[in-house]
Amino acid sequence: MTAAPEPKPRARYAAKRDAIMTAATKVFVEQGMSGFTLAAVAKRMDLHPVSLTYYFKRKEDLAAAVLRDTIDRFAAMLDQAEARSAPGDRLTTFIAAYFETRRRIAVGEEGPLAPFSEVYLIEGDQKQPVIDAFETLYVRIGRLLKSEDMPWVGAPRRQGVARLIVNLLTWSDSWLIGYAPADYARVAARLADVLVGGLAAPGRAWPRMPLLDLAEPVAENDEITRDRFLVAATRLINREGYRGASVDKISAELNVTKGSFYHHNSDKDELAVACFERTFGLIDRARREAASAGSGWEQLWLAVVSLGMHQAEGGGGRILRNHALAAVPIAMRRRMLLRFQQIANSFGGVIADGIADGSIRPVDPMLAAYASMVIFNACLPLEPHRSPPSTEGVIEEYLRPALLGVFVK
Secondary structure, eight states, rough: OOOOOOOOOHHHHHHHHHHHHEEEEEEHHHTTTTTTTHHHHHHHTTTTTTHTTTTSHHHHHHHHHHHHHHHHHHHHHHHHHHHHSSSHHHHHHHHHHHHHHHHHHHSSOOOOOSSSSSSSGGOSSTHHHHHHHHHHHHHHHHHHTOOOTOOOOOOOOOOOHHHHHHHHEEEEGTGGGGGGGGGGGHHHHHHHHHHHSSOOOTTTOOOOOOOOOOOOOOOSSOOOHHHHHHHHHHHHHHHHHHSEEEEEEEHHHHHHHHHHHHOSOOOHHHHHHHHHHHHHHHHHHHHHHHTTSSSSSHHHHHHHHHHHHHHOOOOOOOOOOOOGTOOOHHHHHHHHHHHHHHHHHHHHHHHHHHHHSSSBSSOOOOHHHHHHHHHHHOEEEEEEEESSSSTTTIIIIHHHHHHOOOOOO
């Protein structure tokens, strides 16, 4: 028998580099940017860290390569979508391409995707090129909706919907495990149906009722309270991720000493759990108070729009973004994901009731529930660079198309 030929040096190099990239992406997913080191990647591969420097001189180089790989794969999905002529077909094709990639990952045909939650925390001389490439994705996703036949789908709407789509796709990490890979194509089609067709049944008007006041009172003096730690920690975790929000940074956010931090909090993990519980409490409160609004559509509308505007305005402190779960310790993450799933089940029940009473069109209740939660969670001021940020147009340019269909006039 003739022995198989030895792989050529270039092929061996490429295979080893691919193995390093796969291991590095898993470390990135589990530990975030602050826990990402060459040593951590080498440990996962049972190698000495020095052996990695032949391929990547610094951890910043490897982190940038991991993010660029995921960005490039998203760009390839967009290439497929942009080949379609109609905006609805482009959007549906992009979502289908994403879940096909996730299917291939699930069955071992592709390596994992890196999360985008900490892309702005990358360091080194590759920071700006990575950020530029990432922001280009948002522009391209927004352009999927552009059409001369629908001039009302302007830049603010495209910007908001692009953010919604990215958050919806990437947050699927938290619930997609509940579906078999063979069902991912159906998941994609039904999520696209929710985005394009909206949730309201035909003929249902956009409600005109007062929103819920979800803002919590803030101390009127300079007293440092537990609530102020919760608000500050939530703001910092949203901005820098769980691992990036250190005790020092949280203390600096309030201009207090570490001693003051430990006077009000046991440790960072305990404070982070309290931030999650505060978020869950706000969402539960909105859903309970909206329960008397009338039809299932009106209940869903009141809860989602009230939470969305609370998130956009930031009064009394925003809720934790979905990406805050990235790099949270595994045991804590499991507990938080269970609570997120319980809340999603509650929203799914509201949607199922709305389908039954005829106020919500027939959709997959659970997938529509996941979409509804991302709608309010991803809500940001439309002009975040203004000081103070402007929420003008958030309902008309983001929340209304998110709930009625992204192409609604």
